[in-house]
Amino acid sequence: MDIETIPGVGEKTAAALSDLDDPERALRDGDVAALARAPGISDGRAARIARAAIRREHGDPGGFAATPRAQEIYRDALDLVADHAVTRYAERRLETFYPSPSRTRVEEAREFAARAMDREPDDEIRGALAGVEPLESPPSVRVRDRCLATTDAETYARAQDALPEVSVEIVDDARGLADLARGYATVVALDDAFTGVEVEGDVRVEPDALEDPATVVPERTLAFFAHNRNRLRAAVEVHRVADLDPPCDLDALADALARIDDDGNVADDDRLERLQTAVDDLDAAVSTAESVANDRLRGAIEERDVTIEGADLLSLVEQGAGVDSLLQRELADEYAAAVDDARDHLVDALGLDDYADMARRAFPDQPTFPVERDEEVVSRLREELTTARDRRATSLKREVATDLADARDDAERLAEAALELDVELAIARFTRAYDATLPEIGGEGVAIEGGRSPLLDVPYEAVDPVDYEVGGVALLTGVNSGGKTSVLDLVALTVTLAHMGLPVPADSARVEHVEELHYHAKTQGTLDAGAFESTLREFGSLVEAVRSGEGGDVVVLVDELESITEPGASAKIMAGILEAFDATDATAVFVTHLAREIRDAARTELAVDGIEAEGLVDGQLVVDRSPVKNVLARSTPELIVEKLADERDGFYVELLEKFD
Template identity: 30%
Template sequence: MNAHPDTPPASLPLFLHDSVADAVALSAVDSLAPLLGIAVKEAEKVVLKANECAAGFTVREILCTNETREILRELVKLLASYAVTKTGMATCMTRTPTLDPDALRKRFDDVREGMRLHELLDGEQIAAVQELFAKAEIAPIRFDTTPVIATRRRGLESKLQERYGDYVRVAVVDSAATAQALLREAYPVLLVADADEIVLDEPGIISIPEHAVADDSIVYPEFVVQSFRAKSAAIAAFVQLVTEFDERKTSSLLDKISIPDLEAVLALLAELARDESAHKVNLADTVLSWEEAINQEARFIAQTGGGADDFKAYLDEAVISMADELQLAGEDRDLLLESAYENLERGPPFEFSRAHTIRLQEHYARRIAEQRYFRLRDYATRLIPYEEAVNTALKRLFYLDFLFAVARFSHEFGLTIPEISSDGLGVIKGRNLFLVDEELKGGETVVPISYSVGSTDLGIFGATPLPVAILTGANSGGKTCLLITLATSMILTELGLPVPAERAEIPLLPLYLYRRKMIKKTGSFEYSMRALSRIFMREGPKVVLIDELEALTEPGAMGRIMAALLNHLPASTRAVMITHLIHELRPHIDLKKIRVDGIESEGLDATGNFIVDRQPLFNHIGSSTPELVITKLMSRVRKAKLRAVYREILQALEKERDAWP
């Protein structure tokens, strides 16, 4: 696929361009995949690329590390589990971030409207809406026949190939004989000819003018009709949704759509289905049925003393009735008569001439194919004017499924719409979304925290508005959890979705997250330094969140490296770094722009486990893991000498911490 959605692949026939564009706009990856001849996962990538183009940003431009993009995938997968339709799920999975404040305001307005509409519905109504969504899938487009186009001019072949590709068969006919040969292989045959040209007058050959080859309703009416049929269940679901729920009358998500137009489409499709059912006649079965009826009547005539004249009179009436039933005329009617009377002299049982019925079957099949073509062409012409109304309605329908998924997701996880900030990043009572997910499944209760870096209006006591913060404290104290909370809040905001906090201020900046598991996984100092260098290779402010780096090299050198990173961050960048090397960092950092925060232990519980206050203290070094371990060991030791050793170690550690300016 090409990068831009407005430039489809060169191999894609022109007549499919609109259908592909519609499928992309709907995020209907199950419909898009067969149109492009690719797997559904690849179709998802096509929609993702189109969404990036529409947003004006690529995912990589905003979420600048593998870790941020990994969180994005986890978030949209979690959100998608709340959608009902496959298309609604794909809408979640292909959601892309943006740094455009106007675009985000529009997204948040839609989310608010979706929440408002969802709240207006009671439990029974919500269940009914979800049931409607469940019926609203777009079916695959199915075709019974491949159009066969015949032309007398070779120059027209390339034009037809460009527009229809392999979806049609194109043949050059230069004589009646080649036309007949083609007709024996497939029918109907659309013969491109001018009005004054002499065309072959045979059942199954339909003449169309050259200017009509770009009209899909003439060349490929089945595709047009089947495109509408594939959407019929979704159209019906939308009509029912809008007509049955009064709440929709107050919603901008469902207004300005012509329900009569959608009902007209459904009526036309139902009418076509009835027409097709009425014209479903199997000639061979009909012949056998009439043979049986005629032989039954022949036996009755013989049993009641009738003769050959009586049978012939009945046969005349039967053949006329049969011709009327099959709607035969002209040559086909004559073939039926010849077939009926050819074997008459042979005597019972009566049997139509098989040689004549084979010819009749061939002619009849062509006539039926002709009738089917004109029937589909008529309905295609009548359906096309409603194309825009249908596409608009389906976009609204699947977008509503997406917004209702956001509403349910938001309600279950306690999310709120953030405020867009220009100077700082912060959350009030923020929670790690993935831990909340575990809590909802029966896990431990998540402890909310309030934290900010840079200047915000959140009013968090003690959070000095410096652009960079170093977070200290013991292992398992919640430092990484805080980092993930900030990262998910940023990613959700830039997706235009609510965040896991009571209140949040989020800047629209590129995000760089470096997680400890990445560092452990690579185990390479050089690799990690190259990854961190991306922060400085791109101009402009950003948000940088760094988990512990100290395992990469010896502490003294790592302290100087980390200090250099923090001291040279681009202007207006907001950063939070987790470290245990605060004392190695201290001589080298600029305290005018760097705040040091800490997570404190509150002691040991009855079983000897650490009690940690997960809310960071600002401008304070947190308890170190060695302090907590020594405290725990000392509580279990009775020997005075060993306790004295532990006490001296603790005093040294506390003195070092208290020496922080």
């Protein structure tokens, strides 16, 4: 697939999409999540690109919603379905469903919708989906506790490209390797020549390291899973509660994710935690150990009263007298006990038996007061603890990264499957919320049974069901507030959803496959001359296109076109437009209060459907919302006059006769 041939995709966008592993598949499947992983592509932009790719694949010229009101109906239809999505991804993915004149696209979407309608959404799945999002690439990783070493300039360049996360150094010999080992916890030598060389420190000879990055920089692998950890956990849960067929072992993935934290560090390892705590608390532990020794030694000195009074001894100490000799002579046992307390405290605080000997050397045997640490020993202890921590962490990371090294593709499929499930469940929830059904595509015109418009500003349960069938051209009449515009909206919504391949809010429906929907909303007030001319030109172009066959099959819905100018002229204009449509295969419904005048002005017989008012009860209209074929519905004024005529004779009876 030539990406640049997709409408709206330029050179820069095509280059960004080419960075994906399989951009053709993502475009073909409308995979918004995968497309949004391309550099600089937002999820909204990804949805538009996916929609354009689908159109190109099906030879779809677009333009189905041919008027502003038809476009509003499409947005309303999309919102009705998207309102039932849990994830933002599903909302965007649903934007790849659009009303299409392409039969193959409609059929493709209908197959997806049919599968989706069989889904059984429940609150447990919905709750699990709340944590699922498209997986993201993590921020770049930088590892500072290890480096690569080589004697070869070409290998040096390859290593920098292959493993930018770590430092790469050129060394001349084993001595250079030893120097690096003193500055890094781990050194990985890339040359066979270093095999067998003994160097103090953690130096590994791994000539194939560049081919297996996970063993050298496990942080690269872990960063992806750590960054997406919560999303993947949610995706695992979705697969479990929805009983989906997973692309990988869910338990193994969940266990691996449980071993790392959000920063990519290995969690729940006792040895690593104790080493980390020892490094973090070393200075505090040494200081506390000093205090323990000095408190004990101070108490012993103050209580001393045999050879030297305690107060005199303290005075001598403060004057800088021979403290070492005094302590050795008078308090050797007490000093030794105090130092032992300090050593025991430090060893206990570190909690690492294998570092106990070094920790004890932090307090020398030579008597001093106050008791002080040996800074050189403490510094060396800190270095060894830090190195041991880093090596332990790297070893554990390597272990987990090895388990996850080949799992990235499966993880992405796992998240995408969960997100796609949300798309299906949104359609399933929409279906159940509006008792929707997948309409039949074919025949002539539109037929709706038990249809209820969810676009009305009342609770859906309170909407009266409507039956309506129209083929060819028809005038739709009825009382004010009787539901004429609502019927037009229902027809427009049904036609739009049907051509999106989605279910419609009706007990059953049949929709002719058409190429365009023209819906003209009611004009607010009489148009000026320029706007009036523009409206006539618009209808003239549409009529010519339909007559010539260039416009294909269309549905035309018009709401009270008579408001564009004076009633007399409006009736004649509408009669002419309807005559033109009547001579074609177009399906057209015109809502009007001028049905009589239009029929009188027309040279052909025009069908008239009426929304009948059954009468007035307590000043309120009682209306049968389903249009009746071949009935010129009475107006509200006629009903009021009829009510008055029933109550008394004379003037009102005479007035009622004017409506015959």
